[in-house]
Amino acid sequence: MSEDIQRVEPRVLKGFRDLLPSDLIARNGVVRVIQGIFEKYGFVPLETPAVEHIETLFGSGGDEANKEIWRLETPDGEAAGLRFDQTVGLARALAQYPDQLKAPFRRYAMGNVWRADKPGPGRYRQFMQLDIDAAGSANVAVDAEIIAIMCEALSALGLREYVVYVNNRELIDAVLEDCGIAEPSRQKHVLRVIDKLAKVGLDNIRREMGPGRIDDSGDPIPGVGLAPEVIDRILNLISVTGATRAEIIEQLAQLVSTEHAQAALADLRTVAAALDAMGIHDDHARIQPSLTRGLDYYTSIVYEAMLPQAPQFGSVMGGGRYNRLVERFMDRSIPGTGVGVGIDRLLAALAHLGLVEERKTVVQVLVVTMGKTPLTESLRLASELREAGISTEVYIGAKMNLKSQLSHADHYGIPVAVIVGEDEIANGVVSIKDLMAGKQARLEIADHDAYRKAGTASQVTVPRASLVAEVRRLLA
């Protein structure tokens, strides 16, 4: 039968990737920490399908997202698509199950999403998102709770330096209104320009708010066409800095006067007071008046997390408040606010900072069977270790010699080997090899004999009854 098999080249699609055990062990660890914090703050899991009706997906993320939808057809000929985010599914579910998912409702989602855009370094067509969204609360104290979650997650992952930048983009809208710029489309254009501040600098965004500019490639970038005095007011506003949240808010208060602006400031004050109440240090959550997070979708408070020790990874979490979550699906709006964790970026940054351990396996002990020892002896011994909660693999491979077995442990980085040979069985003992110590010792030794001895020195023989205790001691 083998002859008729058509050989297929083993490869993944462009923009896709496999997560090998070392990738996934690291990711699972980070995901578990974050999930625990989501749950501690009262968020519950909800999972919507990967495939949705095309009209459910279409339009909800704006034109940019529509282009990225990966379309397909159901066996019944209906137009469908792969989800490009998890928020659209939440919005649909809130409208579909109003009796079950009563507001206020806090959910988390941890799943894959698909985008049919151009892949590039770090840009994949399938990637995981960890999202929390709180629906049904207009009070921005909820936004402060989400910021607290971001801080707690970053701290729990071992980071000491992290900043969540917070802003209320309505403040900018209010100043524009005060200057007579009331059209939402122009206001949003200004927010998108400000979003580019870090990338293109103050002078360039000044030009983009005015007549426009020519970019490095010679292409013209049309401007918003604001008057110079309006631009000055906006730039003054977004340039405000200060040592504490309170200080920044008081400085912003000097620059605005209208009722709308006062309301926007009041929301920032609510966020700041809530952060204080939850003990979030001023260094970890800062008001950044230039933060807009470009997307049209956000309506007021926005927030994003940066790692000052690894700025090249950009924002590792980001989100904000959107007050029109379900209106595409039902006759009313439900206010919402939420954050998405860029798990791939976050993992890359943590790895860069040495905060994730690279492990190819979860196995703690390899049971090595020697000579004519029956495999059942090894299985029996493995059962004892597993009963003690120790992850144990019995080597059962094509070649059962000692070298193959120890090289397997070495390849996967299994730290301890328990060796079961005929002598051991006859004497009621087991040999336990500390493979990490042996490796370390060998690395430090140049001389061949000493090298071999180091291997032996890291091995002990103990009574069978001491097996679990001795393995635990080595693993500790």
Next chain:
Amino acid sequence: MSEDIQRVEPRVLKGFRDLLPSDLIARNGVVRVIQGIFEKYGFVPLETPAVEHIETLFGSGGDEANKEIWRLETPDGEAAGLRFDQTVGLARALAQYPDQLKAPFRRYAMGNVWRADKPGPGRYRQFMQLDIDAAGSANVAVDAEIIAIMCEALSALGLREYVVYVNNRELIDAVLEDCGIAEPSRQKHVLRVIDKLAKVGLDNIRREMGPGRIDDSGDPIPGVGLAPEVIDRILNLISVTGATRAEIIEQLAQLVSTEHAQAALADLRTVAAALDAMGIHDDHARIQPSLTRGLDYYTSIVYEAMLPQAPQFGSVMGGGRYNRLVERFMDRSIPGTGVGVGIDRLLAALAHLGLVEERKTVVQVLVVTMGKTPLTESLRLASELREAGISTEVYIGAKMNLKSQLSHADHYGIPVAVIVGEDEIANGVVSIKDLMAGKQARLEIADHDAYRKAGTASQVTVPRASLVAEVRRLLA
């Protein structure tokens, strides 16, 4: 802007479903238990993409699976499809990364798969699979380890009665060979007929092994065309029963004689000895000579788990040995054996047996803000509870009256409410309400006044410093 929104009916595609918090809380609990056991036996995670090249998917699961592949096209015009299982991705990855995923390699995968077949009750077009596969070991002691994992998982989930049925289908092939039936296609036909034993009964499979039969709807079912004496030998073989694995093996040994049959029996003996070594009771792993698991794909040992207290759910885990895992992707074969957990069926069975708790939330405490108390007080209090690891939600909704807040706790089944009012703050105390006890008391009381008092009786007021201790006491 609201006016131009085109309203979309909130609904999922046919054959899809949402997993609401209660579904997912239950599923996550079961998945976590099983994942822990997979890891304890030395299996590591591997995740391959949901979308693969069509030629990668095509052919690997047989014609039946090909029909079920949900096809799509990449933005670059390549033919692709959604994966219908997780084994095809494993096979591809083993061929693609031979240096990293060196044999023996044990991996687990827990992800969604998609099938474009007809949906029905309990049959979805997207569903989750939990799979383990051990690649690179021809020794069937590995199959015994997988059976031990199945047993340990079922036991850890609270089941006392469960059986993993085990067989070596090669034994049937060997007897057929001995009778001169050597064509693999006829042998496989016989195995598929035997697979229907439980469904159609002994008389019907006897007819299907012979001339064929007419089914209930009047349709003819073609037979294998075996001679009556051959059928008798097969039926004798598959009817063997006994109290222990050893007894059944010895009875089977009476019925076969050829070298091939002896080799098949030797494998069963290896499995039985390994199960004994791992302490798996005869009641929990039984040899069932009629087990074939229809699929052409398996080559020798097969196994499946049944719950005698809930037989209507069928097999909740199933798998076996397939020795041609990667040959579609590379120039050699790697033997493999593995099991898939039908997580939906398993959950349904556990729920039926009262072994999963129905919970709509993970939240343990709702902080209720009374009257003019600032929300910051509630946030401060929630931080204290969360610091103690208690999942806490601060009620922040559209209506902040007591009734709305307690009805929220009631709707989601949050067990404890902590009430922060002006009196409490003034006196340095908090009121803690045991909502479960109150509910229970009210259920038992007919009289209106007593009903109201029961609500009060379940409430205590304690010094603020005793908050965490008192909440812990109630939750215990």
